[in-house]
Amino acid sequence: MLFHTLTFWVFFAVFLSVYWRLGMKGQNLLLLLATNFFYGWWDWRFLPLIWYLVSVDYVIGRQLGRESRAGVRKALVALSLVSNLGLLFVFKYLNFFAGETCQLAGLFGQHWEVPFWIRNIILPLGISFHTFQTISYVMDVYRRRTQPVERWLDYALFCGFFPQLLAGPIERGSTLMPQLFTPRPRLTADAFAEGFYHLMAGLFKKVVVADNLAVVVNHIFSLPAEQRGGWEVLLGAYAFAFQVYGDFSGYSSMAQGIARWMGFTLSWNFKMPFLATSPQVFWQRWHITLSTWLRDYFFMPLMRGTFLQGLAKVYAVTLVVQLASGVWHGANWTYFAWGLLHGVYLCAQLWLTRLGWFAEPRPGTSLLRRMPWILLTFHLMCVGMILFRASSITQAAECFAALGSHWTFTPLVSYGAAQLLLFAAPLMLFECWMESRNDPLALLKAPWPARTAVYACMLLMIWFLPPENTNEFIYFQF
Incomplete structure (x- = not known):
């Protein structure tokens, strides 16, 4: 039962109509x-x-x-x-x-x-x-x-x-x-508006961004190796980055919205991760609850328990934790390599920072001035996306090899670039606007004509630009 299907919303409408007629004990039993x-x-x-x-x-x-x-x-x-x-x-x-x-x-x-x-x-x-x-x-x-x-x-x-x-x-x-064991506050207009925002944002990310870009991604990664040139691989990495982001953050956002309409507040799992200025900041914005779980229940115990000292301990534990993150995602050597790559990123950032060769923009720096760091971080993440999406280490190696081969601008590249511009660009423009206000709920504080215009754009794109197929959420397999 998927959040973006009619079956779920029939179920949820019946559930919610009964839920708010009950007391706390009745609600919990329901x-x-x-x-x-x-x-x-x-x-x-x-x-x-x-x-x-x-x-x-x-x-x-x-x-x-x-x-x-x-x-x-x-x-x-x-x-x-x-x-x-x-x-x-x-x-x-x-x-x-x-x-x-x-x-x-x-x-x-x-x-x-x-x-x-x-x-x-x-x-x-x-x-x-x-x-x-x-x-x-x-x-x-x-x-x-x-x-x-x-x-x-x-x-x-x-x-x-x-x-x-x-x-x-x-x-x-x-x-x-x-929240489970205390009476829930009644559903106010503000709580309804916040839940509606989460649901609309989640539906847009999943239906418009993720499922539409999945067509491009699946086609590129299903091509024979000799038909994938540098542009195809680069396009596939970009498209998959936005696919997995729209898919996973879309689920998390819809979960927040559904819970909000039930009187609960769930943790934020994503906060504009593609606007991160370093690998460390990326992991503070991407799958936040997994990152903090690994920090509290794996990284810190290992730091206290390992026999190593100083920076060697930090580097070793960071690599082990990131390898565990990769293995958690699935049973494939590609996930192992993906986790190792991110461990190397974090260790390299720490090493370069200590040498004085890397310094992130100071707090309060404008988005435009942060853009070089944002673009560098995004492309580092896209290297990992190739590993994450490839079906095997062999296919990942073929993709990396293609980056050093021919760069022919084919009709597939033109089509894929147009799809990225159509589906991912509106999302990034919206997130840049929220980032400039340092508030993931900035839309709720905007004047009602602005809110109406944004919701109308989302609804129109959901209605008129449906994907070819409705896919399960990617992270269901994990």
Whole structure:
């Protein structure tokens, strides 16, 4: 059930009409039923798996709250990690590693095949996001930063809050639980307007930008290597950058809007990332809840625990964390290389900054003066986008090789450039305007004629420029 389909909006309209007629307890019960229906719409057979994961961490969280012995508490955390990461490995990585093992055996003259049951494992939707959200809860209870939830139904609601269930943002117990277990404020005109803005922005990014540019991206990356020249690869990188941004930030924005109409405020996951002035700033603006999760639950513990000292420790831990980020995205060597590349970017920025060879624009610098740093950062990110989109390391190598080959301006390049200009340029102009005001909700404070004009443009483009096909959200596969 996708946010940008009629099926979802029929479901949500019925849900919301009942939701606001109930008290807090009734709303929470309805939310839990709606979550099971929403997830079960995709494949009801995976509901017991979700219930199992919820039950394990619910019991562990309660025990952590009652237990004072350090050794037992560490064992409980280890049990939670084994349960969550073990299942994640089976569903997401087992087929990949089994295939790599068979290929390795072939080098020694052995003919091994991946068992049928492994080849046919289906990845449950949203399991990576669910895993990170539950791990953060267990770790916060272990650190005494969050009180354990006493009722299973309450914890199940925290884990399965359906607006952000499938692709985030990854919420912490400290931010979402207080909203779940206190009466919601009534839906005011301001809250409705904010939710409407998030929904319109999300629909525009997904339907107009992402799904239309997907046609260009899929065509370019499906071409034989000899038909991809430098312009095609560059165009494919640009188009995919805006496709994945429109797709993922579109989901996050729609999740914010849906939650806002239900009386909740979700975390921001994107804040104009393509206007970042360095790789570090990019990760402070792109998939923010994953970046902060990795910082708090992986980077900082590694910094405290590793035997290295000084800058060597920072460089090593940064590389390990970024590799983990790449592996989290999927079971493919391309994601490993993508994570390594971003680790190198961050280490290089730190090294150059310490040498005095790199300095970001000062706060308050105009957007025009920041543009050289913005363009450099954007193109560094586009190098990574080639790795992220390529189906294999071999295809990624072919794309990089094409950048050093012929640069022929073909009809495909003309068509793709026109598509980028038509679909991505309006989004970037709008984001430049918001960036100049340093406010992602600047439109809500604009005069009503300006708001009306922007919404009208969005609606007209959604209506008159529909994509050839409606695609699932890219991050559902992660």
